[in-house]
Amino acid sequence: MKMLSLDNCYLLTSKTDTRRHDKRPWAWLLWLVFFPGLCHFSFAGVVSGELTQWHPVTVSFNGPAASETDNNPNPFLDYRLQVTFTGPSGQRYNVPGFFDGNGNGGGSGNVWRVRFSPDEAGNWNYAATLRSGTNVAVELAPNAGSAASLGGATGSFAVAGRDPGAPGFLKWGRLEYVNKHYLKFRDGDYWIKGGVDSPENFLGYKGFDNTVNQSGGVNTAGLENGLHRYLPHVDDWNPGDPDFTSADTGFDSRGIIGALNYLSSENVNSIYFLPMNLGGDGRETYPFVGPGNNNFDKAHYDISKLSQWNQVLNHAQEKGIALHFVLAETESGNENWFDNGNLGVQRKLYYRELIARFSYLLAIKWNLSEETDFSDNNLRAFADYIGALDWANHQITFHTHPNRLNQYDPHLGDTRFDTTSIQYNPNNANDFVETMRNRSRNNGRIWVIDMDENNPASEGLTDTNANDLRKRTLYDVYFSGGNIEWYFGYHSLPLGGDVRTENFRTRQAMYRYMWYARRFMQEQLPFWDMQPNDGLLSGESGAFGGGQVFHKAGEVYAVYLPDASPSGTINLASGSYTKRWYNPRNGQFQGGATIVGGGAHALGSPPNSADQDWVVLLRAEGGGGNESPTAVFLSPSAGEVFSVGDSIQVEVEAEDADGSIANVRLFLNDTLVRQENFDPYRWNDRDQDTALQNLAAGSYELKAVATDNDGASTEAIITITVEDPNANNAPSVSFTEPANGQTIGVGDSLVVTVAAADTDGAVANVRLFINDAFVRQENIDPYRWNDRNQDPQLQNLAAGSYELKAIATDDLGKSSETSVTVNASDNGGEPVTLSFTPTNDAYLQNGTPFNSNELRVEHNRRTAYLKFDVSGISGTVTDVKLELQVSTDPGNGNIAVFRGQSNNWSESTLSTATAPAAGAEVGNRNGTWSSGVSYTLEIDSLVSANGVVSLVLDMDAGGNDVAFSAREGAAQPRLIVTYTP
Known part of the structure; x- marks a missing residue:
């Protein structure tokens, strides 16, 4: 007998039941009759899981009976399960589901399933829809196809609060992009990646069902039948870990689970892998019922194998290992496996199946392709489709060919992408990280800089070069503000590398050096707010490219010296600093702390081994820090109106009370115009800045960022408007x-x-x-x-x-x-709920009105206004809610809703003079505001009868600005009124 998981509802069944085409899909229902207490079970579906915030929750439904090999209809392609989860604060997630055979790995049955990770404690509701029709699974339109029967389509469940002692990422929540150069856990800290890039065919494992190496790939000498077994890690498996067996080979899961356990024990926190490498190098990893290059295999998925994959990937989550899904391989056979390299039915279904089954995992990066050769338009289309399906909004990127940073140029500023995946020569690490940080920031979309493959490919990281790469690459990446994954090179066993990696212990030395570096940064540095500035250091040894400086001006400086003899001189902001020496070879501070003054400071000698590498930490004592500069626009004036075709001339005044101005950068709508290094700070005064010429009609934000000689900066922002007097007005x-x-x-x-x-x-x-x-x-x-x-x-x-x-x-x-x-x-006498959309909505930014598809709210800068015409009430109002969906710009903080004291305004006439004053506060919400999520605010005192009502939305101090969808946007605000007749 074998214990199998129905996503935390457990079944006793024979081993033969674990394969597809199970003849007894009803077995799990009989089992639930005898052991109902282990699941939240009702006619509203089977809700299973720990039911704790951030833990996986599975909802299983009874739907049409099918087999994973059916073709008319195809259960993967001709049905579409979508489940909307609504949380305690009104947040809503539209989650794709999937066909799951008999629910315990068998390929035939009537179980349809969705996986979810609730982000808040409290009561959750769900509502499921199943649509049928030819290729309906890959359609995004809600009403595509026709309705199909689904048992238990609605229900609810209660979620307990976050468990600070939960394993891995479950204690911190989802890893998210937060408009900085680092990702952050929703309920945890900022994250520094230190992972492995090999083997790319990590899932090409003998213990999975239906996993067979195909001919035509690279040399896999030393691997039994071309498959991984990870035998050196079998003893790393622990009782209670996932333990399943391949029905084809009889080999169990202990090697691959043990490998994850070992990596976790060495604090490796990310792993790179391909879920489909047919036509590529390895040719043994695929989620389909078969490896054939034909329409049937590409449209039918192996349920038992995907269930086994899920156990492994969920275990990685519990061990604190992020999952780097690389969705395509550079070989043309793989790139063109789906739809001849384009976005068609086959590729869309591939994306949907992966997202439906694995997007509940908290730390995922979707990489569109290794060494991409796809066109820029295809990359955008792929990202758009994944973004439309991935309710959890995981990161999206693509991997470059060696040293080809220019592959990112057409995508800088594109909100589809939020991380890099750079292949590089080790000597380029420092320059590449800093270059991409600057390029992304200057183009209006800050990217997380991931260095994901170290060259040369023939060498990579081995068992003998960790010392060299620590000095040449590791700190160059980390102290430039980047993240790293290590490629193992192309080596024969027993060392192994790339597709022939069997023993992760062969690279143990680097894992420990990497952990010492990350631990230092996590414990000692506000790294998420720090900047690289190697120019502050002079006179140090030039070995391995010289020293690295990572700093927050006037507060903390971290200096890495690959060779501490000589150590050089650092230029500190004024004040007093505590200096300590940290040994990157053993992860310990050594010697005592000393107090040093600001200005030019000779670092001196380390406590010992001056010819080795060292880290110097300088932290400011209380007071005496650098004073930030000031900046103000002299022209144009805030709110100034120009005509189409005008040339905009800009002048900024910048001063620094305790130093000098290093430079002033001007941005137009967050895109860099130009940097001025000398006073007067002027742009386009000689028609030299084309970005400020021939602007189209619309509103524009000008931002000047002044930086002083110690690295501190201040920004000034104004808004101008360009009008077209001859423009066609909308009806x-x-x-x-x-x-x-x-x-x-x-x-x-x-x-x-x-x-x-x-x-x-x-x-x-x-x-x-x-x-x-x-x-x-x-x-x-x-x-x-x-x-x-x-x-x-x-x-x-x-x-x-x-x-x-x-x-x-x-x-x-x-x-x-x-x-x-x-x-x-x-309803008769039952409560009646009415829903209203705004008749007008707009916002003021520094006094300038904006009427667009967004409503922006920011303390002391942006205030949003909405007007509703409430009618149809014939009774006593019992409940009033305001529903808002965050659009492209997430944030955090307390947003309060006030009753507007007048209704004499419209979105076309809104100004500081006509805007309604804020009256009594009627509701608020404090917390995180996540992109794509709908939130409901209780505002019961707002409405008691029919009539026009205005709302004013403002944010308290300390929050980060938020953009909501306006009535012109994709998800209109709604005023929801319930009354009793």
Whole structure:
């Protein structure tokens, strides 16, 4: 007998049941009858897992019976399971699910499943939909295909609070991009990566089902049948660890699980691997039922193998090892395996299956390709599709060919990407990290700089060169503000390397050096706020490229000396500093601490071994730090209005009370215009800055960053507007009937009338949608629908809430849209819930109005305003909520909602003069605001009857700005009012 996991609901079954085509898919249901207490089980589906914040939660549903080899319909391609999870604070996640055979690894059955990791304690609700149709799985439109039967489509479960003693990442939460050069755990610290890049075929393991090495790959001499066994790590397996056996080979999981245990024991915290390498080097790793280069194999997935993969990858999470999924290999056979190298049905399904099964894991990086040869447009398309599916918003990147930083140039500033994956010569490490930090920051999207493959490929990291690479590469990366994974080179066994790595202990020396460096940074440095500045050090030994300086000006300086004789002189900001020597070879501070003054300071000799490498830590004593410079715009003035075609001239005044100005950088909408090093600080005064010429109509942010001689900086920001007096104005559009929030009876029909006009032309047409489904286009005024019972979509409405959207287009093609919500109810005396979208919304930034698809909120800088027309209430209001979805810019802090004291404003007339003053606070929320997540704020005192109401949103001091989707955006704000008739 064998104990198998139904994602923490455990089953006793025979070994033969672990393969696909299981003949007894009902076995687990009988087992649950006898052991129901181990799962949260109800007719609302089976909810399993520890039910603790950040721990995996699985919801299993009874759906259509199928087999993993079925073709008509194909359960992977012709069905689509989506589950929406709604959390205690109103956050919502739309999570893709998957077909899971009999639920315990068998390939036939009726179990459909979703995996999720709740980010908050409290009550969670879920609602599932199953759609069917040809290729519906890869469609993103919510209504694609048709509804299919699914048992237990809705339900709820309670989640306990975060467990600080949980294993691995479960104690800290999801690893996230936070607009810095380092990732951060949601409920933990900033993270420094120190991982392994070999073997890329980590999952090409003998203990997995259906894992067979295919011909045509690289030399795998020394590996039994071309597969890993990781025999040196079998003894690293521990009782209680995942323990499964391949039905094909009889080999168990202890080698691969033991390998992860060993890496974790050495504090290695990331591993790089390919989930599909057919057509590439190794050719034994694939998630499909077969390795054939045909449509059938590419569209059918091996359920038992993926279940085994999940046990291994979840174990990595519990051991604190991040998962670097490399989704393609550079060989043309692999790059073109799906859809001839493009984004089509095959590649979309591949992405969806991986995301559905593994995106619940807390630390993932999606790497689009090793040594990418894909076009820039394809890379963008791949990232867009992954971003649309990955509810957890994991990092996305692509890997370069050796020393090819220019592969990133077309993507700098692109919000699709947030990390690098650089292949490099060791001598380039310092320059590459600092270059990419600067390039990404100057182009408006700060990237996390990952150095993911050290050349030369023939050598890499071995068992003999750790000392050299510690001095040449490790600290060059870390003290330049980067992260690292080590490639093992191409070596025969027993050393092994690349696809022939069997024993991770062969690189143990580097793991320890890497941990000493990371531990020093984590314990001693605010590394996430520090900058590299090697120019502060002079006169040191030039061995291995010379010293490295990582600092926060006036507070802390960390200096790495590959050879401490001579150690050189560092230029410190004014003040007093404690100096200590740290030995990077044993991870210990040595010698005593001394107090030194600021300015030029000779580092002196280390406690011993002056010809070896050392780290010097200088930390400021209290007071006496560097004073930041000042910066102010002399021209243009804040809020100044220009015309299309004007040339914008800029002048900034910058001063430093305790030093001198090193430079002033000017940014337009976060894109660097140019750096000025000398006073006067002017741009475009001689028409030399094309970025400030011929601007299109719109609002622009100018930011000047002044930096002093000690590295401290200050920024000044103003906003200007460019208008086009000859621009075509969009038409106006509004609903005459029905009223926003109107309630009708179940089975009733709607008559819709829309008013539309165009001030500088004519209205060409008006299109009507109900819940985003097209009804009909009207080309002639009056714009009416169903007034003669001609529109069946508006007839015999079932109970529910319906959004009506009208889009008016003028004779020059410009459009405007508006929406109202109608509710169909037969509740009688039961509570009725109405949903309203704003009639107007906009925000002020430093007094300048912005009416776009976003609402931005930032303390003392950006205030958002919303207006709702509440109607249809015929009873006592019992509950009022405001629902907002964070768009492209996440943040944190307390956002308060105030009642606006007037309604005499619109999004087109909003100004400091017309904006409603903030009245009484009606609600607030304090915490993290994550991109793509919807939040609900309780504002019960706002509404008691029908009428127009305005809201003012502001952020308290100490928060980080947030952008919400506006009514013109992808997810409109909603005012949700519940009343009792």
